[in-house]
Structure formats: structure tokens, C-alpha cells
Amino acid sequence: MRRHYIDNLRAALVLLLVPFHTFMMYNNWGEGFYVYARPLGFPSLMINMFWPWFMPALFTLAGVSAAFSLEKRTVGQFVRERFTRLFVPLVLGIIFVIPVQTYYAERFHNGYTGSYLAQYRLFFGKVTDLTGYTGGFTPGQLWFVLYLFIISLAAVPVILISRKILSRNRRPLAGKRPFPLALVFTLGFAAMYVRPLLNVGGKSLAEYFWYFMLGYAFLSRETVLDALERRRHIFGGIALALCMLLAVCLAAGNNGFCTSGEVFQAYAWSAILFLTGWSKRRMNHTGPVARYLARSSFMFYFLHQSVLVAAAFYIFRLGLPPAAEIPLVIAAGYIFTFAAYELWRRLVCKKVSPA
Numbered sequence: 001m002r003r004h005y006i007d008n009l010r011a012a013l014v015l016l017l018v019p020f021h022t023f024m025m026y027n028n029w030g031e032g033f034y035v036y037a038r039p040l041g042f043p044s045l046m047i048n049m050f051w052p053w054f055m056p057a058l059f060t061l062a063g064v065s066a067a068f069s070l071e072k073r074t075v076g077q078f079v080r081e082r083f084t085r086l087f088v089p090l091v092l093g094i095i096f097v098i099p100v101q102t103y104y105a106e107r108f109h110n111g112y113t114g115s116y117l118a119q120y121r122l123f124f125g126k127v128t129d130l131t132g133y134t135g136g137f138t139p140g141q142l143w144f145v146l147y148l149f150i151i152s153l154a155a156v157p158v159i160l161i162s163r164k165i166l167s168r169n170r171r172p173l174a175g176k177r178p179f180p181l182a183l184v185f186t187l188g189f190a191a192m193y194v195r196p197l198l199n200v201g202g203k204s205l206a207e208y209f210w211y212f213m214l215g216y217a218f219l220s221r222e223t224v225l226d227a228l229e230r231r232r233h234i235f236g237g238i239a240l241a242l243c244m245l246l247a248v249c250l251a252a253g254n255n256g257f258c259t260s261g262e263v264f265q266a267y268a269w270s271a272i273l274f275l276t277g278w279s280k281r282r283m284n285h286t287g288p289v290a291r292y293l294a295r296s297s298f299m300f301y302f303l304h305q306s307v308l309v310a311a312a313f314y315i316f317r318l319g320l321p322p323a324a325e326i327p328l329v330i331a332a333g334y335i336f337t338f339a340a341y342e343l344w345r346r347l348v349c350k351k352v353s354p355a
Helices: 004-015 017-024 041-070 075-096 098-110 119-125 140-168 181-194 205-217 222-230 232-251 261-282 288-316 322-352
Strands: none
Touching (some): 004 017, 004 041, 004 261, 004 288, 017 041, 017 288, 017 322, 041 140, 041 232, 041 261, 075 098, 075 140, 075 288, 098 119, 098 140, 140 288, 181 205, 222 261, 232 261
């Protein structure tokens, strides 16, 4: 059975990255970005509303997709696919895509006046904090691809061991056995305890590995997915209540209670469970638009930030008020990213596809 809702949900989340990274250009907590406009309250609030669950959701969906992929592939085929679909694009992206945004970061923050090609000396030679917000080397948004590649390979021994154990008990890993949702919800809280482990710049390999394995081992089960679909309103209500609590805490300037610990984790995990159940109910369909978005989602993620930074660099020079500037940056991000994807699809894919 084809799970269209997984592809559709992933595509929808990737599309949200354009406003998310646009809002980052207006954050009011002092974090830099490749180009920066001014601190504003509303964009900053929007970032804080969905960053707790956004990247965890992408890694969880990646785990679900890995389970579905391994239904049709051997582990060896899965590993080879990870190299061709993640590692090779990662290397090419760091060489050809990411330097676009550091070029504009050098121009915006450092007054760089050299050529784009000359900027490669700074990209590969400057020692920075790896964000690249003011130039220098960075994996940019492709840190997700790097982490997913590492996590996918690290998951292989766990998958092989679990299969061996379960095969002895004659029980399939993602079979029809019921699994209590309360336990699935409780297991989500373990992410907060592994978050300090292997944490590089606020991005924890251990935490995202846990989300990946939750997706692989539990959210790929039809019984769990059916239960999430039936109880989507419960998890949606929990997520909404905790989202409102977080908004109140942030507005009151007291975010310590809501941005750490059990409250934060309950919000993040309940939002992921709600989105999974809701997408199974509402997004398990296909059509020309859905197929196009699902097909383009990886390259959209791959390209969007570089395109967005370049567009914002020139739009900010117009001196528009935020009410006009923000929608223009978002619109330009979507238009030019899809245009770049179409250019890539027509020029590159045709050359590498078999005759």
C-alpha cells in the first residue's frame, strides 16, 4: 500500500521553510543570519511556535520512510541508496549551492566586493563557527542531509540486531501487533534526555537519531498509524494547548518554563503525532500538484535557502516597510526556488537520465 500522506506531509513541511527562514532575518534574540533586516516581534514569535517540532518531525518522517523503504529493499541496497541519494548530493551541494548564501553574507556583513569565484577562498579557508552567517565554511541547510546520512548508517546495526532478535521470536518488526499509543507518547520524552549528547551547535545527533528510530520502529506500524488517525484530535488538542502556553510564556518574557523539560517535549512530540495522524486522514491522496510537490521536495529543500538569501539581499535594498518586505521575500523565495528546481530538472536530470 502506498503511503501518500508521508510524502505529502514531508512536502508540506519543506514548503514551510521559506517563511521560517524569512522570519529568521527578523529574529529578535540576537542570532545572526546570512542577511538580516531588523528585529521584529511577530516573526520571532512564529519561529518559536514551530521550531520545537519542525526538525524532529522531518527526522521522524525519515525514519518512517526508511521502514517503508526496507520493506522493498535489502539492507545493502538501502545503504547504497543512502550514499547516492544523500552523500553525493551533500558534497555537490556544499561545493555548488551553499557558497551562494555565504557570498551574500560576505557582501552584507563584511562589505565584500570580490567576485563570486574568488569568494571560494573565503568559503573553504575562513575559520568560523560553521553557521556561515557572516561568511566562511558551512554546510548551511544541508546539515540535515549530513545528519540524516550519518543517522541512517548508524541505524543499520540497530535494525539488523532488532531483526535478528525478532526473527527468533517469529515476530515482524512493523507487523499488525497492537502497540499502545500511551507508550509511544512516553517514548517521545526520551529525546529530551539524549539531547545533550553529540550536540554540535544546538543540533544533537543523538536526539535526531532517537526521533528517526521512533519513526522507524513505531510510526511505521499500521496499527499505530491507524490509532493516531483516530486520536488525532486528542494530540492536536494537547499540542494546541501547549503551543498557547508557550506563546503566553514568551509574551511575558518568561520562557524558561516552556522551552525546556517536559512541557517543551510534550509540545514537540504531540505536534508530531497529531501531524502524522492528521496527514493520514486528510493527505493520503495523489494528484498532479501533490505528485509534483512530493517529487520536488528534496531539491526544494536543497535549493531554497540559497535562493532566499540572494532574493532577500536585493529586496532589502529597496527599503520597504516590513508589511510589504516580508511577503515579497517569501513570494520571491517560492517563485525562484521552483524556477531553480525546474532549471535543474530540465538541464541536469535529462543529461543523467538513461536514453
